[in-house]
Amino acid sequence: MANASQSPSQNTTTRPRISFLGCGYLGTTYAVCFAELGYEVIGYDVDAAKIESLNTGVLPIHEPGLPELLKKNLETGRLRFTTDVQSVADFADVHFICVGTPQRKGEHRADLSYIETAVVDLSQHLSRKVLIVGKSTVPVGTATWVQELVDRHAPEGLGVEVGWSPEFLQESNAMHDVLRPNRIVYAAQSEWASQLLKDVHRGILELAAVEDREVPVVETDLATAELVKVAANAFLATKISFINAMADLSEAAGADVVDLARAIGYDQRIGNKFLRAGIGFGGGCLPKDIRALSARAGELGVGESFRFLDEVDAVNTRRRSHTVRAVAELAGRSSGPNGPDLSGVRIAYLGATFKPDTDDIRDSPALDIARRLRSARADVVVYDPEGLENAQGFAPELSFVKTLAEAVAGADVVCAMVPWEEFRTLDPEALGQQVAERRILDGMNAFDPVQWRKHGWSYQGIGR
Ligand SMILES: NC(=O)C1=CN([C@@H]2O[C@H](COP(=O)(O)OP(=O)(O)OC[C@H]3O[C@@H](n4cnc5c(N)ncnc54)[C@H](O)[C@@H]3O)[C@@H](O)[C@H]2O)C=CC1
Numbered sequence: 001m002a003n004a005s006q007s008p009s010q011n012t013t014t015r016p017r018i019s020f021l022g023c024g025y026l027g028t029t030y031a032v033c034f035a036e037l038g039y040e041v042i043g044y045d046v047d048a049a050k051i052e053s054l055n056t057g058v059l060p061i062h063e064p065g066l067p068e069l070l071k072k073n074l075e076t077g078r079l080r081f082t083t084d085v086q087s088v089a090d091f092a093d094v095h096f097i098c099v100g101t102p103q104r105k106g107e108h109r110a111d112l113s114y115i116e117t118a119v120v121d122l123s124q125h126l127s128r129k130v131l132i133v134g135k136s137t138v139p140v141g142t143a144t145w146v147q148e149l150v151d152r153h154a155p156e157g158l159g160v161e162v163g164w165s166p167e168f169l170q171e172s173n174a175m176h177d178v179l180r181p182n183r184i185v186y187a188a189q190s191e192w193a194s195q196l197l198k199d200v201h202r203g204i205l206e207l208a209a210v211e212d213r214e215v216p217v218v219e220t221d222l223a224t225a226e227l228v229k230v231a232a233n234a235f236l237a238t239k240i241s242f243i244n245a246m247a248d249l250s251e252a253a254g255a256d257v258v259d260l261a262r263a264i265g266y267d268q269r270i271g272n273k274f275l276r277a278g279i280g281f282g283g284g285c286l287p288k289d290i291r292a293l294s295a296r297a298g299e300l301g302v303g304e305s306f307r308f309l310d311e312v313d314a315v316n317t318r319r320r321s322h323t324v325r326a327v328a329e330l331a332g333r334s335s336g337p338n339g340p341d342l343s344g345v346r347i348a349y350l351g352a353t354f355k356p357d358t359d360d361i362r363d364s365p366a367l368d369i370a371r372r373l374r375s376a377r378a379d380v381v382v383y384d385p386e387g388l389e390n391a392q393g394f395a396p397e398l399s400f401v402k403t404l405a406e407a408v409a410g411a412d413v414v415c416a417m418v419p420w421e422e423f424r425t426l427d428p429e430a431l432g433q434q435v436a437e438r439r440i441l442d443g444m445n446a447f448d449p450v451q452w453r454k455h456g457w458s459y460q461g462i463g464r
């Protein structure tokens with residue numbers, strides 16, 4: 001294995017050494033998985049507590065399978081984490097930027113300040129030619145700006161280059177998506193950088209070959225690489241809002257959106273994925289990414305073509321008030337101009353995260369709806385298998401309990417909001433014996449209404 005003084009050109013004959021700047025949901029998964037693929041990896045973050053936790057083998061997030069892989073790869077010595085940017089600059093040939101790009105406060109545009117800080121810090125500590133590759137989701141044009149930052153802040157004459165390689169992993173399936181991606185997309189500005197990117201991804205392609213799979217590789221220009229990412233997320237968001245609009249229509253017309261989605265999904269041109277109607281999409285990516293795309297399109301003079309994304313966003317946000325009204329109706333409370341008054345209604349609230357199998361509560365529709373119900377004076381008792389700690393910090397006005405049984409005991413309404421396995425497998429009869437009233441809002445559209453009604457439940461799904 002190469003040592004820190006070697007140049008990338010010597011290193012690339014084997015495997016470049018890699019750093020991941022930003023050890024959140026994206027960077028940590030990458031650092032661990034690339035060590036697993038045999039690369040020497042360093043993860044860097046400004047959050048000292050996070051780095052200490054990672055170095056002691058404790059994963060600060062909930063991501064299935066990742067804790068075991070973290071421990072295993074720390075033991076191999078190929079993986080370590082640091083807050084020391086100098087050691088990162090000295091160590092790696094390729095630096096991946098994985099810091100956050102949240103929505104700016106009060107605006108739809110992305111906040112690129114974390115990228116700026118990370119890139120400037122790294123650049124100032126470099127002493128040889130390296131490749132810096134953006135992986136964070138960004139507005140188109142960011143890569144060119146990052147190259148300018150590097151040119152301004154790296155020591156003169158090093159020739160540090162910037163490339164881009166967007167990421168498509170889904171939380172809860174992150175490890176699989178990194179080790180076995182359905183495509184690799186990257187952009188380089190020179191033959192040298194292109195070769196380095198091939199070397200970086202070789203481990204993924206070798207694993208695919210062993211497993212007799214193929215991973216398509218799309219090499220393109222910087223702007224296209226940036227756009228591919230936001231285009232994919234915008235398309236997925238549009239699909240979800242489309243089916244949620246159909247849910248509204250189904251409810252108004254007495255149809256069932258679950259059957260409808262199944263029926264259109266058999267058409268392979270449409271496909272059956274991302275057609276689950278419900279409480280809408282959330283998370284740290286889809287909502288902020290469609291807003292940033294729309295804002296960037298406006299800046300580039302093509303905003304009109306993306307107005308539909310504002311509507312995708314609006315349809316999505318309306319799910320939340322719609323769901324509050326549905327709960328009120330189930331509880332037999334009418335809604336006035338200020339919405340419903342749910343005082344005295346005890347709600348067993350199942351789910352706080354933005355989707356199952358994660359502890360991530362960023363822009364969680366479930367948590368937002370819980371807060372709205374609380375504002376309507378309901379007594380909201382929340383249970384979530386992994387998201388309680390994060391949710392409690394974010395919404396202290398809600399009551400949180402550590403078991404499903406505590407949440408449902410004596411409830412007037414059960415709101416099943418996030419399709420965790422523990423909730424999807426609920427038995428209507430057993431649950432019925434624990435609640436005060438058999439009323440269920442199935443925000444997951446996961447239950448068979450006929451079965452639940454047979455057991456005496458007032459069942460309300462979404463769009464059915
Ligand atoms: N979470 C996901 O599933 C995916 C996220 N993305 C994109 O990846 C980026 C990161 O997302 P997440 O990992 O979810 O965010 P995150 O918030 O979990 O992690 C970001 C990390 O960057 C660190 N950081 C902030 N400033 C830093 C600096 N100057 N130097 C080093 N580290 C710094 C933070 O302390 C934090 O640990 C975003 O652009 C997101 O849109 C892309 C695909 C999937």
Ligand SMILES: O=C(O)[C@H]1O[C@H](OP(=O)(O)OP(=O)(O)OC[C@H]2O[C@@H](n3ccc(=O)[nH]c3=O)[C@H](O)[C@@H]2O)[C@H](O)[C@@H](O)[C@@H]1O
Nearest residue numbers: 167168169170171240274275276280281282283285354355
């Ligand atoms: O850019 C990102 O960070 C990532 O964003 C999403 O991944 P993720 O945020 O982990 O979550 P998804 O599984 O896409 O779910 C997003 C939201 O849509 C909701 N959803 C999903 C599918 C569906 O049919 N209906 C629906 O309401 C989920 O409950 C969740 O709130 C994309 O799926 C990833 O490809 C992308 O890399």
